[in-house]
Amino acid sequence: MQPAEKLRHTLTQAIAKHASDVYFFPKFQGYEIVCHTVTGIEKMGELSCEQAEQLIAYVKYEANMSISERRRPQLGALHVRVDKVQVHLRLSTVGDFQDRESMVIRIIYALAEVSHAVRQNKQWPAIRGLTNSAGLVVLSGPMGSGKTTTIYQLAHERQTDSVVLSIEDPVEIEEPDFLQLQVNELAGMTYDALLKLALRHRPDVFIIGEIRDEQTARVAIKAALSGHLVLSTVHAQSALGVVGRLTQLGIAKNDLEQAIAGVCYQRLLPGRQQPVTIYDWLTREELFSEASPFFNGQQKKTQMTRRWHDALRVAVDDGSVAPEVAQRYQAG
Known part of the structure; x- marks a missing residue:
């Protein structure tokens, strides 16, 4: 699955759960995708390190963030339409002590x-x-x-x-x-x-x-x-x-x-x-x-x-x- 398709699929799932945030976190092997809902944290899936790096780079490119900067904190924003719902995404990325980049997407819904x-x-x-x-x-x-x-x-x-x-x-x-x-x-x-x-x-x-x-x-x-x-x-x-x-x-x-x-x-x-x-x-x-x-x-x-x-x-x-x-x- 290409990065754009994976992002859209993940957001569709998160919006269906009315999640407020989607997290892409590095684990011992690969990455874990979780979302925050009214009932707490729910696991949504896993990605290989290569898939996660491609997805994060794609999101940063679309949001005019620096793709080459993987360690320092960055903030960004993006507008997307998912299943006829217009949502605003607030983005945050930062690298850990092993230079593995994590990303959090805050979903801003219309009133x-x-x-x-x-x-x-x-x-x-x-x-x-x-x-x-x-x-x-x-x-x-x-x-x-x-x-x-x-x-x-x-x-x-x-x-x-x-x-x-x-x-x-x-x-x-x-x-x-x-x-x-x-x-x-x-x-x-x-x-x-x-x-x-x-x-x-x-x-x-x-x-x-x-x-x-x-x-x-x-x-x-x-x-x-x-x-x-x-x-x-x-x-x-x-x-x-x-x-x-x-x-x-x-x-x-x-x-x-x-x-x-x-x-x-x-x-x-x-x-x-x-x-x-x-x-x-x-x-x-x-x-x-x-x-x-x-x-x-x-x-x-x-x-x-x-x-x-x-x-x-x-x-x-x-x-x-x-x-x-x-x-x-x-x-x-």
Whole structure:
């Protein structure tokens, strides 16, 4: 099988599984192809060293990456059409200590390809309600839990009467109706610089891909306090943990009380027929009202609310999730 045909065959399999990433890793003998799905890592096949080297060289050529450089890290991008589905590929290659090159392909789906399960979710009206007013809405959850899909769908539903602008590092989902900006530190396109530019474009909705440090946290707070709806993500173990994480990043409680419109935690659970998204969330009033158990510390920051457990019970009752799966995710 020629490299182009092998790439297309591998991507067809990965997209059918709705995989987020495809890995080509050197092993003791030859290469292994695996993909990352909602259920974890799945093996897809094997290649000889010669076949893998030809495939990696082909992909790098198509993406205008240096074919001769096999040791240093390289990043690239490629647009392909696979079985009538237009996908954007983000590429990463690097050589190991034995000069064997590995490659990871991140599959960037169009929003219409990934948002169906979110739109059908019974909790969705409540999550959408978090965006009814200006402020910062932050989603948390582990990598691969669908946070970016959720914030894009929230923004998409506001897009009919709003200008949506995203600042990401890097762009995770393609949406032609949004103005999508990508951080490039070497070109001077930092989060802060892009935010200043973005404010001149006067968008109604900001997407800030991920709050990963103090700088991006302050950018998100600044945009929210300026009267915009800001959608972002952060790594935290619960909805309440989002506030703790932002505090760790140096944001004052006063600013959080003024800026946050709501926080949300989500997981993508293996379903009987398709992955199922489960949400837990807290509104501004629930977070900062003195009468709230979340405000005065009666509830642990890692503890799920009743909404989480109710959603798991409903998913079991309607047959979309097996009881043993729901039990495994009781703690989030």
